[in-house]
Amino acid sequence: MPAVRLGLSLLTVSLVLSLLSPVADGRLRDAVHAESRTLTLVLEQDPPQLDSTRSTDAVSIRVLGHVKEGLTRYDERNQLTGGVAERWEVREDGATFWLREDARWSDGEPVTAHDFVYAWRRVQDPATTSEYAFIMYGIENAEAVNTGERPPSELGVRAASDHVLEVSFERPIPFFARLTAFAVFLPVREDFAAPRGDRYASSAADMLYNGPFVISRWSRGARLTLDRNPHYWEGDAIWLNRIDFGYITADTRAELNLFRDGKVAMANLDSETMHNALQQRWRIHRFDDGVLFYVGFNHRPDRLTRNRNLRRAFDLTFDPHEFVNRIIATPGNRPGVSLFPAWMQGAEGRLREEVPPRPSEVDLERARHYLELAREELGLERFPPIVLLTGDSPTANKQAEYLQSMWGQTLGLDIRVDVQIFRQRLAKMTAGDYDLVLAGWGPDYNDPLTFGDLFASWNLNNRGRYASDELDHWVRRAQDELDPHQRVQAFGEIQRIVHDDVVIIPTYERARLYVMHPRLRGVVRRQISPDPDFNRAWIE
Amino acid sequence: MWRYTLRRLIQGVITVWFIATATFAAMHMVPGDPLGSERATTESIRQSLEARYGLDQPVFPDQYLIFLGNMARGDFGISFTQQNRSVNDIILEAFPVSAQLGVLAVLFAALGGVLLGALTALNRNRLPDVIIMFLVILGISIPSFVFAALGQLAVVRLNDWSGQSLLPVAGWGTFQHMLLPALVLGLGTMAFLTRLMRSSMLEVVNTDYVRTARAKGVPPLRVFWRHQLRNAVLPVITVLGPAIAAITTGGFVVELVFAIPGLGRTFVEAVQQLDYTLIMGTTVFYGAFLVLMVILVDLLYGWVDPRVRLGS
Numbered sequence: 001m002p003a004v005r006l007g008l009s010l011l012t013v014s015l016v017l018s019l020l021s022p023v024a025d026g027r028l029r030d031a032v033h034a035e036s037r038t039l040t041l042v043l044e045q046d047p048p049q050l051d052s053t054r055s056t057d058a059v060s061i062r063v064l065g066h067v068k069e070g071l072t073r074y075d076e077r078n079q080l081t082g083g084v085a086e087r088w089e090v091r092e093d094g095a096t097f098w099l100r101e102d103a104r105w106s107d108g109e110p111v112t113a114h115d116f117v118y119a120w121r122r123v124q125d126p127a128t129t130s131e132y133a134f135i136m137y138g139i140e141n142a143e144a145v146n147t148g149e150r151p152p153s154e155l156g157v158r159a160a161s162d163h164v165l166e167v168s169f170e171r172p173i174p175f176f177a178r179l180t181a182f183a184v185f186l187p188v189r190e191d192f193a194a195p196r197g198d199r200y201a202s203s204a205a206d207m208l209y210n211g212p213f214v215i216s217r218w219s220r221g222a223r224l225t226l227d228r229n230p231h232y233w234e235g236d237a238i239w240l241n242r243i244d245f246g247y248i249t250a251d252t253r254a255e256l257n258l259f260r261d262g263k264v265a266m267a268n269l270d271s272e273t274m275h276n277a278l279q280q281r282w283r284i285h286r287f288d289d290g291v292l293f294y295v296g297f298n299h300r301p302d303r304l305t306r307n308r309n310l311r312r313a314f315d316l317t318f319d320p321h322e323f324v325n326r327i328i329a330t331p332g333n334r335p336g337v338s339l340f341p342a343w344m345q346g347a348e349g350r351l352r353e354e355v356p357p358r359p360s361e362v363d364l365e366r367a368r369h370y371l372e373l374a375r376e377e378l379g380l381e382r383f384p385p386i387v388l389l390t391g392d393s394p395t396a397n398k399q400a401e402y403l404q405s406m407w408g409q410t411l412g413l414d415i416r417v418d419v420q421i422f423r424q425r426l427a428k429m430t431a432g433d434y435d436l437v438l439a440g441w442g443p444d445y446n447d448p449l450t451f452g453d454l455f456a457s458w459n460l461n462n463r464g465r466y467a468s469d470e471l472d473h474w475v476r477r478a479q480d481e482l483d484p485h486q487r488v489q490a491f492g493e494i495q496r497i498v499h500d501d502v503v504i505i506p507t508y509e510r511a512r513l514y515v516m517h518p519r520l521r522g523v524v525r526r527q528i529s530p531d532p533d534f535n536r537a538w539i540e
Numbered sequence: 541m542w543r544y545t546l547r548r549l550i551q552g553v554i555t556v557w558f559i560a561t562a563t564f565a566a567m568h569m570v571p572g573d574p575l576g577s578e579r580a581t582t583e584s585i586r587q588s589l590e591a592r593y594g595l596d597q598p599v600f601p602d603q604y605l606i607f608l609g610n611m612a613r614g615d616f617g618i619s620f621t622q623q624n625r626s627v628n629d630i631i632l633e634a635f636p637v638s639a640q641l642g643v644l645a646v647l648f649a650a651l652g653g654v655l656l657g658a659l660t661a662l663n664r665n666r667l668p669d670v671i672i673m674f675l676v677i678l679g680i681s682i683p684s685f686v687f688a689a690l691g692q693l694a695v696v697r698l699n700d701w702s703g704q705s706l707l708p709v710a711g712w713g714t715f716q717h718m719l720l721p722a723l724v725l726g727l728g729t730m731a732f733l734t735r736l737m738r739s740s741m742l743e744v745v746n747t748d749y750v751r752t753a754r755a756k757g758v759p760p761l762r763v764f765w766r767h768q769l770r771n772a773v774l775p776v777i778t779v780l781g782p783a784i785a786a787i788t789t790g791g792f793v794v795e796l797v798f799a800i801p802g803l804g805r806t807f808v809e810a811v812q813q814l815d816y817t818l819i820m821g822t823t824v825f826y827g828a829f830l831v832l833m834v835i836l837v838d839l840l841y842g843w844v845d846p847r848v849r850l851g852s
Contacts, residue, residue, distance in 0.1 A: 042799075049623050056577055129588045131581050147584040202624040220625075220633055221801030222712050247711050249799035253689055254710050261696045261709040423814050424572035430580070444579075460580030 031265040032517050034539045036241060042255045042264050043245040046221045051201035052186040053123045054130050058529055061183045065530020066226055066243065068211045071097050071180040076536055078526050080178055084111050090176045092482060094168040101163055104231035105189060106209040113159035115187035121152035123184050132184045135444060140168040174482050175447035182445055212238045212535045221248055239538035265517040271330045274513055282515045286332040288343045289512040290527025291442040294336060294504040298435050299466040305435045310374035311502035316367035317410040320360055324508050327402045332513055336506025339498045343527055344448050347484035351448050355492030358499050364410060371411055385414040389434035392421050396438055429463040446528045448491045452478050455503050471497045548838065552831040559827035560611060567819055568599050574620050574814040616821035621813045627821035630806060638802035642788030644718055645726035650780060652730040654773060657737020661745060679731025685793040687724045692797060695720060710799040721798040725791050729783050733776055741772040781837030785830040
């Protein structure tokens with residue numbers, strides 16, 4: 001069989017040759033390359049939705065944060081600053097934004113107020129099915145447009161001129177300027193997006209950009225390359241020429257191996273890969289990613305957990321310090337003590353310094369006393385099994401097992417752990433098919449209200465259906481009040497009620513750990529997306 | 541021959557229909573909400589979303605019939621998770637990647653398996669046999685994600701040690717990117733084929749026609765090629781079809797670890813995300829692919845071994 005032999009030798013030769021020839025992606029295009037001003041990174045998934053009016057996930061919003069710019073944005077010190085808007089004025093009944101005249105789309109056309117009007121109407125148009133539409137509620141007619149009662153043209157936003165945007169409110173939105181930094185408020189140009197229909201933002205060519213970068217290449221699932229946008233109005237402030245998301249994988253081990261091989265400039269660490277990073281003696285960075293985790297209760301009328309004394313018994317046996325240090329046991333997480341995370345801003349400084357939360361306490365005597373009260377109030381001989389719903393990650397499992405054994409020992413309760421994948425856990429939470437749940441909440445915008453209204457009776461994300469007139473009252477105050485100090489007081493009251501009524505048991509505030517190339521500078525980490533932000537990064 | 545082919549094709553279509561129906565039923569029985577997202581949606585948005593994906597109609601018969609009709613036209617609809625892409629586009633882009641990787645992996649597996657298997661049989665119970673069979677047991681029992689992680693680590697060390705990028709750690713685009721993942725992917729099959737080849741070769745070694753050939757003074761290498769290998773390789777070809785399908789479809793972990801934009805990864809992610817349209821699209825596609833491979837191998841088998849052709 002000479003043909004086989006020939007084939008074999010050819011194959012061998014080609015394999016050997018391919019091993020000897022320099023790899024196309026060799027060291028020239030390393031993680032950070034100062035001469036070409038290129039940065040290479042991992043993206044944990046292909047962005048699912050780059051149509052900014054419909055994006056909901058962190059990866060899409062991160063990419064959008066580099067290729068588009070809204071009215072406002074957050075700067076390197078996480079302070080609100082002008083984006084397309086040069087200045088603005090937020091009043092009780094509305095807001096005005098004056099747009100800079102040198103803001104340009106990537107095809108050279110000016111960014112105008114009409115592009116915002118079109119985008120916001122598009123968000124509220126029920127045909128768009130934008131899941132974040134609710135975040136604009138408060139703008140005049142937003143909810144009515146979104147539910148189809150009024151046409152999109154009646155949304156309370158209009159272009160007074162090409163460069164003046166007028167917004168009218170149904171109710172005051174004191175933090176509106178901060179809100180406009182969020183992805184759904186990004187501009188979309190009608191003459192570009194409308195003809196493309198569902199194809200809009202599905203490929204690099206079907207998108208128009210007005211941010212510091214443009215998507216120059218997007219091979220779905222494989223690579224996403226961002227190149228400097230020559231039309232960006234503040235091009236001088238941008239140092240990098242290219243941000244290359246050269247690898248798309250959610251595997252943290254692969255990410256760390258790529259980092260170790262000098263292929264990517266940054267790698268997120270989890271509890272496993274953290275040990276490898278420690279062994280390598282790399283500098284490990286940490287930051288609060290903004291997410292609060294908690295044990296949620298089902299407050300529906302037919303549930304035992306509706307009983308406040310039972311909830312107090314749970315609360316008085318839970319020690320967040322032990323939980324963070326001994327159970328989660330990766331460094332950097334903060335014990336949960338409040339509905340509002342530590343990084344949240346108040347009127348002047350940190351919210352939690354302006355209205356300090358009550359420290360959590362552990363008191364077995366009182367816990368057992370409340371448990372006994374609950375048993376009598378509920379008219380029970382003994383407690384039936386209580387279902388603890390949780391996700392399927394190793395961390396979530398570890399936490400659930402700890403709570404199961406801890407409450408078994410201290411309160412003598414039979415806790416049944418119900419492990420579900422993400423979407424099934426959500427479905428069960430929404431249906432109310434649980435007693436306790438391990439859940440988390442991350443901020444949408446930089447105002448305490450993003451946590452503060454979570455347990456308002458009308459909030460659809462209040463999946464435990466907690467309802468209290470007192471809490472609702474203070475949430476409305478925080479929504480309508482313009483004076484920052486008055487608002488902080490309202491948040492203080494919300495914090496107190498959530499604690500006293502044991503609406504939830506805060507467990508921890510998550511920290512993210514990562515390693516980064518030592519020559520990479522100017523990367524901004526923040527709790528509000530886009531995070532991480534490489535727009536103004538540079539290589540030393 | 542044509543009638544045989546036609547009959548097998550019709551059987552194949554029925555099999556694919558059965559796979560599609562069973563998957564459809566199983567998928568809708570799994571608890572969970574494909575439209576659920578962390579941020580709760582208002583009722584009106586929810587309804588528009590359901591209408592967009594046709595979830596507002598009863599699962600059976602309406603949704604099922606619509607699905608069958610679309611499937612017959614080769615249209616699997618829009619993905620739930622990659623909201624502005626059609627499932628067809630996703631498969632068309634991801635499958636060639638998996639296929640390239642799969643072909644190379646099968647090549648590794650088949651060549652390695654046949655050669656190693658023959659080697660062990662000819663050296664039965666001697667040192668090469670013992671060593672290779674020990675490695676084969678490791679290859680069969682250790683799952684591919686362990687090899688993937690170890691292989692990647694080895695490449696990191698190698699590059700570190702040599703100070704050059706000898707092999708890429710992960711990624712996709714050049715031939716070098718394919719080598720390690722293909723090897724890892726093919727390893728299990730290679731081990732399996734080695735064992736199969738060994739036993740099949742052992743049978744052939746002691747047959748009369750081999751003895752006759754030797755007695756006639758045929759050179760040993762020619763005996764090996766013409767008389768032993770060609771006859772022993774038949775069972776290997778039989779399992780090659782399903783093996784090709786298994787390799788091209790089984791690359792989920794390998795694709796994830798090496799950041800390869802293939803279909804295996806798409807498929808598993810679709811299941812985790814309850815992406816109804818993408819689950820159906822990838823399952824039917826994989827099912828059809830597997831069925832086609834089995835048919836092809838049967839036909840190929842008839843070509844290699846005339847007895848099969850005459851028998852039918």
